[in-house]
Amino acid sequence: MAPSCCQVRVGPDLNGAAEVGSDRWDGRAMPASQVDEFQVIGKRVAKLDAPAKVTGRTVYADDLSMAGLLEGAILRSPHAHARIRSIDVSAAEQLPGVRAVIYAGNVTQRPFGYSHDNLPLKRDKVRFIGDEVAAVAAIDEETAKAALSMIKVDYEVLPAVFDPFEALEETAPVIHDERPDIVGNLSMRWDYDAGDVDEAATRAAVVVEGDYSSPQAAPVPIETHVIVASFDPDGHLTVWSPVHMVFMYRKELADCLGLDWRHITVIQPSVGGSFGGKIDIDSHDFITVLLARHSGRPVRLALSREEEFTGTRTRQPIHFHLRTGADAEGNLLFRDAEVVSDNGAYNAWGSHAMLVAMNTVTSMYRVPNSRVRCSVAYTNKNYGGSVRGFGNPQATFAVEQQMEELADALGMDPMDLRLRNANQSGDVTPQGLEITSCGLSDCLRIVREQSGWDQRRGTMRGRHRGLGAAAFIHVGGGARIYASDGCGAVVKVDDSGEVTLITGASELGQGSETVLAMIVAEEMGIPIDSVRVVNSNTDVKPWDVGVHASRTTFVAGNAARMAAAAARDKLLETASELLETPAGELRVRDGVVEVAADPSRRIELGRVARRRLLREGGGVVMATAFYDPPTHNQDKDYRGNISAAYGFGAHVAEVEVDPGTGMVRLINLWTAHDVGRAINPMSCEGQIEGGAAMGIGLALSEELVIFDGEIVAPNLHDYGMPTAVDVPRTVVNLVETVDPLGPFGAKGVGEAALIPVPAAVANAVADATGVRPREYPMRPWKVKAWIDAGESSHASRRAAEPADKGGGDNG
Amino acid sequence: MAEVFAAGSIEEVVAFLAGHRGVSLPIAGGTDVMVDKRNGRVHPEWLVDLTSLEALAGIEFREGGKVVRIGSMTRIRSLELDPVLGRRAAALVEAARLLGSVQIRTMATVGGNLCHGTPSAEMPPPLLVHDADCEVAGPSGRRVMPLVDLFAGPGRTVLEPDELLVALELRLPDSGVGSCYLRQTVRWSMDLAGVGVAAAVEVDGSTVTKARVALGAVAPVPLLVAEAANALVGTELDAGAAAEAGRRAAAACSPITDARGTESYRRQVVAVLVERAARIAWLRATGSWPAGVPAPANGVLPSEVR
Structure with a gap:
């Protein structure tokens, strides 16, 4: 099978991975999209800051x-x-x-x-x-x-309260007694309705229902x-x-x-x-x-x-009680979520994790009716921040496990169920998310094929092995949480001919400097090493919201591209005079302006800059741009297109479970991500491999264990970040849908890869053992207890408040 | 801040420790002492550096290889890479492989691992099943005692503040012996055992003639469980015998519930891992396990290999 709407780059590890499945993914022979038309975009460029970092010369605040x-x-x-x-x-x-x-x-x-x-x-x-x-x-x-x-x-x-369900009871100690605007410890509500869930439930052939919980986790930079x-x-x-x-x-x-x-x-x-911390x-x-x-x-x-x-902010535990219903053909009819977010002692951005989690409940696959009733509770614990993924791994853990539960109940293959309901380009979801580029179906097909899903899922329980899948939707074109979602950029070319990009965006190690430099280099026709990126000082750099929501490549990238194009046009204007040729007949390659029809007539860009500057009445080449994506703040009912593009992807995990100890070994992880376009495939792969590793930690081992409000072992050992031994080879497939608004078609990928991992691993554990994980991390004693109980460990939790059928106040 | 005394001989170490009782601490690889010091668990005025004492380092085979003497300053990494131990004391090498990371193993020493007294430490169970004695130097000379008598409680040994562990001595029958170390952890490397288990058997023909079973992390001190071992002796180490040894080991231990597992879970895992370790020890003793190949940490081979 071949992807229908997009070009696919298949990960370098495919050769090994394909041995597992019975059929090779034939997409690997497909050419990467249009890469040949670019000078820089699509090339595997090493991060510009890597040499300094690996040789210990980078200066951090502590230095x-x-x-x-x-x-x-x-x-x-x-x-x-x-x-x-x-x-x-x-x-x-x-x-x-x-x-x-x-x-x-x-x-x-x-x-x-x-x-x-x-x-x-x-x-x-x-x-x-x-x-x-x-x-x-x-x-x-x-x-x-x-x-x-x-x-x-x-x-x-x-008296203190640590459990969010207890915190929401009337008798609980009140943590913020100075706040007259709230009742008890209910710090916020996030209530959303689309369509009529109760009516849809009457038409459902199958309804699955369950509880899904997540722990307090940390970003651990x-x-x-x-x-x-x-x-x-x-x-x-x-x-x-x-x-x-x-x-x-x-x-x-x-x-x-x-x-x-x-x-x-x-x-x-x-x-x-940082990872959001x-x-x-x-x-x-x-x-x-x-x-x-x-x-x-x-x-x-x-x-x-x-x-x-x-003493710093954490990833908040979120408890989902979720119902999903479908008709007999497997068309999703509704999702109904009662949610309690355990946000700790204060409301930082973590109180808004539901903003993103809600997108997954309402808009992951085509779901005509959905309802969310979410209480955010104060508890006497570290408070929630905005850790990579921001509420989405927790929501996806519930939603994507339920897709496989639903498929099993319908007697359908879970991949078929997903494909039947997959979001498609041109969809507007009931919440108002405008799905423009969308490679979800292709991502699903790729990991299905590579993992040998059709031949292997459900056949390996005797060996305690299993396959599980999960897909995700995440903002990939900014996320308007503030009056502006914009970013400024300045491109200047001085007498040396070197190009400086001054961007509002920040480098956190994610590679934004490199990607932005590549965008400028491509747009101006210059080599990557001619671009210097300045991004660290508020006195110098133009305004930007900041790094979050996987927005930098998309938003800062568009701003950089616009400024670079304007600077190039100024240079071409001067070059046109010098070469006595209309600007439209010139092109720039490798830092040299040449007449397209006669490349022997050429002039180096630095010389153009000098000729423009060093003359009476001359000027410096400098161009500015500000890009604010065409999106909207959500209204009081949480409707509105918050992002200019959405990233999609799918993973399949293969696990082997030891029923004797409950230890889970992750054997394989296949990933396919719709990144719009891979500006720098190596960088995309790095983000996906790193995100996957972070997701593996969430799934299997990472947890801040808290007794009576105290984090009992605040150290890197007990926290349980995965080591290289715990992370299997991750197969990365980059699906390029060429987003209409992204810079060169790119969408955000920074948070993406960790989001579906806990759900995919849980589904794989369920396939291997027949019991369904209701919480992560799936530390060995929990897995053993589930297996020994021989049934799903129905977490005893229910959202403390029954579903409120009325409208909600938005806290 | 502590000052460092660089000792030139074992006697000098003992004399210094005796002269600075309670305010001095021997330091070997430092992988535990430096962490304890940073976390305020120990406050020595003096650290007595053992690293230059060649008399404490090294793996020496004696009596035609029937006895091995392991100096207390022997690095864990040296145990891990020793080919003879890999064949004849597989449990010890398996435990060494699982301890920390390569960097930590290159610094950490067998003596330090024992003398820190951590109930979940990697070295005690395999050394116990290989019947190790320890040689201790003190102001009144040397004494030798069974390793099992070294441990006094979590973080404690019976050594006096002026005593020094010098070496371990293990008897290594040249054939018909097999051992295995397995453990349960949260992640697959760089972790402490939630349960650590070692088993060793000596086999004559098709019958177990001697057996030892040792447990880590499930009692205040590492345990040698004779009743579990007795379940193996005289058998052909069939599934029933291995399971019985596991049950007896589980009954004999006294684990706690903490952030790394519950009491009942740990007991269950003791039973499982003892059963598996005994089976693998048997396979090794009878030549049915490839020489020098370590078992996976939990004793379960990946299913495509099985």
């Missing part, structure tokens, strides 16, 4: 040095819920070497966070173990830590949060922070601390990984600035690994 730099440290709450009666810092202040001791009693601060429910230094109450109470700046780390131990805090310990803050003598503040959303960061710093945002510069040093501002950022202000000296705050686990 910065400056005269008088102090070390900061934070005193954190040992209690999950307590009232602060008093704080005495006098002894700490007396310790030699201490330059500042701050707490709510001696700083100016205003609430921050999505619901303005958080303070950098807690004043009246602490709400989780790790909550910030006081901080010290001292001449070195040891002095700072010694001073922390001398701060006396008198707490009145309060290898670089912990490190922030440096320094005030100039004239009061101008410079902050070096690995944050993604630098412009919002500046605004929020000003708002919370009463600073003038015109006098704040934010510089993003090289970032040692460093997306926006948090208490430690404000605290660093407050310490610098109180000490009158520059201050560095570097979180320890333990603090990175206990």
Whole structure:
């Protein structure tokens, strides 16, 4: 079979993988799309920052040095819920070497966070173990830590609640008693209706129903949060922070601390990984600035690994009670989700994970009727952030397991069920998502073929082996969560002829610098190594929302392309004069302008730039662009096209389960991703392999184990990130649908690959054992218990609130 | 901050430890001590560096290979790569392969792994089933005791603060012996055992003449379970005998429930892994297992191999 609507690049590992399936995927012989027409796009370009990183020369925030730099440290709450009666810092202040001791009693601060429910230094109450109470700046780390131990805090310990279902009960201790706008611990509701689920249920031939839960997980960047803050003598503040959303960061710093945002510069040093954990501002950022202000000296705050686990934002557990119904032919009729999101002590962006999770419930496959009733609960735990995938792995775990349950109930093959209901180009989903390019069906066909699905699924239970699939939908063309979803770009060509792209977008290690440089190089007809990317300083770079929602290639890429095209046109205008040929008859290749009909008439681009600049009345070549995708903020009913493009993909996982120990071995993972176009196939493969590894961790091992509100083992060992041994060969197929709006047709791929992994692995475990995982990570003792019980471990959880048939308030 | 004393001989180490009782700590590879120090679990004023003591390092075969002496400073990586041990003390090499990463194994030592007293440590179960004795140096000279007597509780041994583990001695019958180490973990590498199990059998003809079964991570100290071993002796190590050994081992241990598994789960896994380890030890003793090939961590061969 051949893909119907798109070109396919098949992963380099196909030869090995194809041995598993009975038939080779014949798509591997297909040519990659139109690559030959490009000079740079579609080439396997090594990341521009790789040599510095692998040789240890990259400068991270922790490597910065400056005269008088102090070390900061934070005193954190040992209690999950307590009232602060008093704080005495006098002894700490007396310790030699201490330059500042701050707490709510001696700083100016205003609430921050999505619901303005958080303070950098807690004043009246602490709400989780790790909550910030006081901080010290001292001449070195040891002095700072010694001073922390001398701060006396008198707490009145309060009853705490850790389970979101208990938190939503009337008798639960109220965590934010200062918020009159909410009832109890119900911090937000996300309620959505399309069509008539109850009516559709009466027509369903088959309905499946079940509970699906996920744990508290962490983004675990290898670089912990490190922030440096320094005030100039004239009061101008410079902050070096690995944050993604630098412009919002500046605004929020000003708002919370009463600073003038015109006098704040934010510089993003090289970032040692984030995965969403460093997306926006948090208490430690404000605290660093407050310490610098109180000490009158520059201050560095570097979180320890333990603090990175206990004191920063996490991936929130989300509990789904889901029903899916279909008619006898396998046409999906409805989805009905009761959801409880366990968002922890404060509302950061994690309170909005349902924004993305909801897309999957309403719009993964064609579902005419859907209903979501979601409660976001405060609990006395670390609070939810926006970790890679942002609610989608949790939702996909429920939705995609239910597709296989439904297929089994219908007596259909799950792949046939998926293909029958697959989203197609041109669809507008009931939620208003406008599906433009869509390679979902091709992705499904590819992994079906490569995994030998038709021959092998359901046949290997005797060997405790199984195959499971899962697909996903995710925003791939920005995500309008703010008034603008835009990004600015400046392209300039100075007398040297070197091209500089100044972009609003940030590099986190994901490869955006390289991809943006490739886009500029392609558009201008120059080699990749002629492009320099500047992206780290708010004084210099144009506005951007920031890195999130897999939006950088799409949004920043379009902005860069527009600016590059405008700069090229200026150069061609001058070249036209020099070559005495109309600009339309010129072309640029490898940095040389030539007459298309007579390439011997040519002039080097740098010379063109100089000839334009170095003359009376001359000018520098500089072009600006701002790209804001044609999308809409969702309305109060959560309808609207939030993204200009949607990414799709499908995975098949093969596992072998040891029924004796419950240990699961992942044998194979086949992936196919609709990336629109692979600007840099190597980079796409890296994102997919890395995302898959992160998904494997979620599926099998990663969890912050919490007893009585305390993360019991905040270290890299116990957290359970997978090692190379746990990650099988990942077969990557890039499906190119050439998106109409993406730069050269590209769509976002940054978050994609982890999303379907827990669901695919769970489906594979179900195929191998006959029992259905209801939660992840599928650590061995859970799997063993499920197998021994001989049936699905129906999690005892039900959404605390019965489905509210009325409309919802949107919190 | 601790100061480092670089000892020149075993006697110097013992004398220094005796002179700095309670404030000094021997440091071998440092893979446990440095972590403990960072986490505030130990506060030594002095670290007594053993790395230059050649007398403590090395694997030495004696009596025509029937006895092996393993110096306490022998790196785990050296055990892992030793071809003779791979054939004749397979459990030890299997355990060595599973400990940490290559980097950690290159630093970590067998003596350090034993003396740290971690109940889930990799080295005790295989050494116990190979009937290891340990040689200890102290102010009043050397003493030798069975390894099983070394362990006193989680993180504790019977060694006095001025005593030093010098070497281990294992008897290695030259034929008819097989052993195996298996463990349960959350991930497949760089993990601590939730359950660790070793079994060794000596076979004469088609009958088990001697057997040992040892357990890690399921009691305050590593256990040698005689009643489990007795279930194997005199049998042809059929499925029933292996299962019975597993049941007895499960009954004999006392696991706890923590973040890495429940008490009842660990007991179940002890039964499963003892059964498998005994079977693999038998296959090795009878020449039915390819020499030098380690078993998968959980004892289950990938299904296409089976």
